[in-house]
Amino acid sequence: MPAAPDSPVNGAPAVPAAGRAARDDACPGALRLHTADDGPLARVRIPGGLLTTRQIRVPADAADDLGDGRLDLTSRGNLQLRGLRAPDAATALAGRLAAAGLLPSYAHERARNVVASPLSGLDGHGYADVSRWVRELDALLCASPAAAGLSGRFLFALDDGRGDVAALGADVTVIARPDRARAELRLAGTPVAHVPVADAPRWALRAAEAFLTLAAGHPARAWRLADVDPTGARTAQLLPLADVPPRDGPADPSPGHRTGPRLGGLAQPGGGTWVLSAGAPLGRVTARAWRVLAEVAGAAAGQVRVTPWRGVVVPGVPADEAPEALRRLAGAGFLTGEDSPWRGVTACAGRPGCAKSLADVRADAEAAVRAEAAGPGHPLLPVHFSGCERNCGRPDGARVDVMATADGHYRVTTGGTGARAATSTAARELPAAVATARRTTPPPPRTTT
Template sequence: MPSPRRVSVDACPGALRLHAAADGPLARVRLPGGRLTGTQVRVLRELADEWGDGHVELTSRGNVQLRALTGVSVDRLAGRLADAGLLPSPTHELVRNIAASPLPGGALDVAPLVGALDRALCADPLLAGLPGRFLFALDSGRGDVAFPADVAAYPLSGAVAILFAGVDAGLRVPAGRVVPALLAAAHAFLSERETQRIQDPSRSHRAPGSGDATVAAGIGGAWRVRELVDGPGRLAARTAAALGVPLAEPVALDQPGIVAPVGLVTQPDGLVSVGAVVPLGRWSAVQMKVLERAAVLVVTPWRGVVVPGLAPEAAPGWQHALAGVGLEAEQGSRWAGVTTCAGLPGCAKSLADVRADATRAVRAAAPGGTGPAAGRACLPVHWVGCARGCGSPAGPHVRVEATGRDYEVRSPAGSGRACGDGVADLVATARRS
């Protein structure tokens, strides 16, 4: 789907570099693997209540954002986050982008690798130079986080494949060398980016799959692996040489359909996880007060939340508690798969209050239906207030874009018209409401 020309400066917001949104400064707090504690949720709630708009936003990478942070200095905010363990490295806070499969189990145990990768990343001074959009992923084998990532660990046939931009270029390592391999791949990216920038400093090339976006390679270099010429092949060769391993025969990989965890999910160890949809990816203060009671939580890349490691007898109580504060913890929720950008009034570039319009459309859907707003038998639906498409899901999805007068609904090629037509009907209903 087309997007406007990209600027050359990487201006990803963080906890120390706030974004000047229309409703006030915005801070993005990285949560490697989406993992945080109930105590940290309480700190985020207090910060949102004291200095922000009272809500915490979930992002498509499993991070969180605080909006409308008026009347607070960056130093005070950073101090509170650091005290809560949410800002362990000021030098690397923008590059701690680590996605991980949210549910326990699978062919690769990702939970211990998340912390190991985060610590090793922060301990490497050179990797502070990664772009703020560069994404690591630790995939348990479900295929839920590997494919959108720049470099990912993905278990295959008794070894772990290191994928580049979702492509297998033949790099294999044992499970015990996953973290060193990912770090070596990140170094390879920085080296290859610089090589390509020097070889042709005047070139701007079109990034595959980026619509109308172009990459100012001569100014700042590529931000993502897919923006490099032959990125997967060249990075695999560089990384293999650094690790001293040969490349294997690549295999073609198909990204499986993603099913966000909702409801009660039995773990391999007999414990239970409870997953819930967070409507439009915003936690309210009331919802956070319930989540504070959890020892550990996982924010998912689909703007949901998982409470893992529960005793079977305790899990139904958690499911009931989440549902009681408006977190959708049952399969078939009308909110499943429905996301939006900030829209008006939070973003000055937006042409509509997309959250309000999406909310009306979801509520207009028949309960238990199979349309796109119900999140069943259809692709995810993302509402955006302008052509930039902020917060769009990584995979195929239906895009509902504000035009200034109405909304334009676009479905991916080959997905059929049912998804797009269904959303169009809901958009019309919302506008009439």
């Protein structure tokens, strides 16, 4: 089990020497808040996006009582609260999270960055139910003093073999294999070993601890594996792999870019229940909408999985109740169909939340999306709106990039991952420019499950 919370908010254990440089990164957490223009911001790590019945409502209540009444879903399946008003917001939030089991170790709260295949164990696909890996890796992380030195940027990915989260550029990736006995361990995307399925979380942790050994001797700040070891070769040499079967034959195929579960309902194997998939427009929902989600989940299996594609998955919904549950989610503001023009639309915080932003990109994104008319046979390329050149929150993969510039215009860049063409567009002309760009660039491959 994860360690119990080990200190008050203002007295967390000292970071091990090997990780001090990494801990200087600016990633916020639930204890270390980020000061944004709209108030302090907290990021709550949700390993694997897994929330239980008693945990689902806690972030919504905290957003209402302590923040601006909204929740942001991040590209790592975590949750953010903005505009935290109370002077003791960090202490109050930490107490609520700890009581719900969402803060098992104060020392490790920013190190618990774990993404996992959202539909694993639910739809009959994949070679393992990685939710067990998520729980075991989280417990191992919280029990490792060294792991407290991982930066808030370091990422683990646990993929059940379908290739969805393996495409997200994690530092340490574990992928279930067709033989169901072994898993492939990848470091910075490079395959290094096949490990026993039962020991996969332990090897993921050992890889992270090996990275910290390398980072301790690195002259510059090393937040992620690629900072010190782009191919993972040096980290692999530090792993005690003598008792691990070598990777036999070629590496497993590399996954392509994925866009996550399809929105809507999917019958679960065995009949009788559905799994529902819904998205959050621009990755943001109200606390009220989140409570509707909690009610839908509570009437089903009592679980929610937050996805790295700024969405949620609700398993175990009785088949005869699924259509009404989808209507309730849609009425609360969630996206529940693939034909929505909001599908694949992301944006940074923009004004007024970010002082560096050159525009209110969310308002301009909403105006652009309202002009869309997506539907069957008219796939739209994903699009990301940024308020400056930092491109915060931009997902990987082919997409249209829309970036605000200092002259009050937007630079719209198209062309996928190869040669790219950019044009300058006035804000009033942005809806037409974005609509054209999303249709003239071929969409990336996507999962069908």
